[in-house]
Amino acid sequence: MRVRGQLIRFALVGVVNTGSYCACYLVLLIWLPYVAAHVVAFVLSMIGSFFLNSYFTYRTRPTWRKFLLFPLTNAANFTITTCGVYLLVDVLEFSSTYAPLIAAAAAIPITFVVSRTIMLRPDEPDPPAPEKATAGRRSGGGPDRAKFS
Template identity: 55%
Template sequence: MTGKLGRIIRFGLVGVVNTGVYYGLYLLLGLAFPYLAAHVAAFLLAMVGSYFLNCYFTFRTTPSLRTFLLFPLSNVTNFVVTTAGLYALVTWLHVDQRIAPLLAAVVAIPFTFIVAQFVLLGRPGQAAPLVKEEERTS
């Protein structure tokens, strides 16, 4: 899985793992906290794991403090859409609060990929890759 298609597939796999981690944390934290508080905490915790998986597995770049601090930008759209979607689904459409986050998350995925790629790789030649560019695209 090399090149842009491989990167997109790896991003999808990380997304599945990240969604599983988020959802497990959301359900667990939902036992002790209101659903929106559980959502925020689970989202933040899962985002840390997502950063490292995306660095090492998806984009094959070296983690740094700079990209770690910028990585949440890749999740701002995701967070806004999923939070608003979660609220709308639970409050207005009466969707079960255990299912609603999964439905709300689907819409934001493409935006998250684009911003994560820019944050972690920057412009060509800017990132500190683990794999040389010619190995990525071959």
């Protein structure tokens, strides 16, 4: 049940992400050439997607490690949709109008697995603190105060 809820939230974030990309692209197109508008809108929407997926989809704390790995979800999506469009249009002779939609829908489960792996992977634990010498302990057996300072 938990995974299904995450998948539904992941798909909703995808819809929001697509809308934010389109809105940013159209606004930036006023001032920038289309390629620059696309790149900036893509990066901004990917950053937004990272935080939405952190807080809303997976309910996990964002970290720099996750942030730096998150673009792999976009790489997976791009690879799957590109191969899917080629397969659907050139091999199976689907309409090039609808092939991207079908390929995008097919990419959701795989992109979800990649995203979930990145976002829910435990952060590296802190290395254990070195043991303090117990020679300075008080004779009463109380806590070693140096440990807590």
